[in-house]
Amino acid sequence: DAGVIQSPRHEVTEMGQEVTLRCKPISGHDYLFWYRQTMMRGLELLIYFNNNVPIDDSGMPEDRFSAKMPNASFSTLKIQPSEPRDSAVYFCASSSFSGSGTDTQYFGPGTRLTVL
């Protein structure tokens, strides 16, 4: 398997523009997570899905952020309008819940977003 795939790897945009980040989870995984990482705030969980349904979106910063998972193999994280403080590395991860009640998240390489 190719692992979790994220695109683009780098994105530079201007304040006010719409940004869409994409993620393809590992095939067969039923959980998908979106994280944001900055030096100041560390690693933050934004939202996660189970079987394409959002389970916990309490980490989504504000209404400018939205995430969708239209099918088991694709998810997007959209920021509209973008602001300089959104600059960060955004990670997508996926996992499959095992019968023992545990799971391992596999992270993608991340998208480095810079908002000017």
Next chain:
Amino acid sequence: LAKTTQPISMDSYEGQEVNITCSHNNIATNDYITWYQQFPSQGPRFIIQGYKTKVTNEVASLFIPADRKSSTLSLPRVSLSDTAVYYCLVALYNQGGKLIFGQGTELSVKP
């Protein structure tokens, strides 16, 4: 709501055993603890996971005392390549399935 606390940084030398502790209050018996390792410009990578007592794999051990208010990641005989940031994660099934990451411990291994 549970909160996790880790030391911000630790220093060690090659060949030593390193123990990194994560404090996590208010977790239930079916909430598990996971540790991840992250190198610069990469996503975190799974190290080990457990519920209670002791778990060991080929790279690390995880110790969880009976009160489950903390957990300790043990890295035996570290090498320079173990220099990374280590995160603990608590999965809270009894609190709406919330996932709580610690702020990360930056481990520096010196020759």
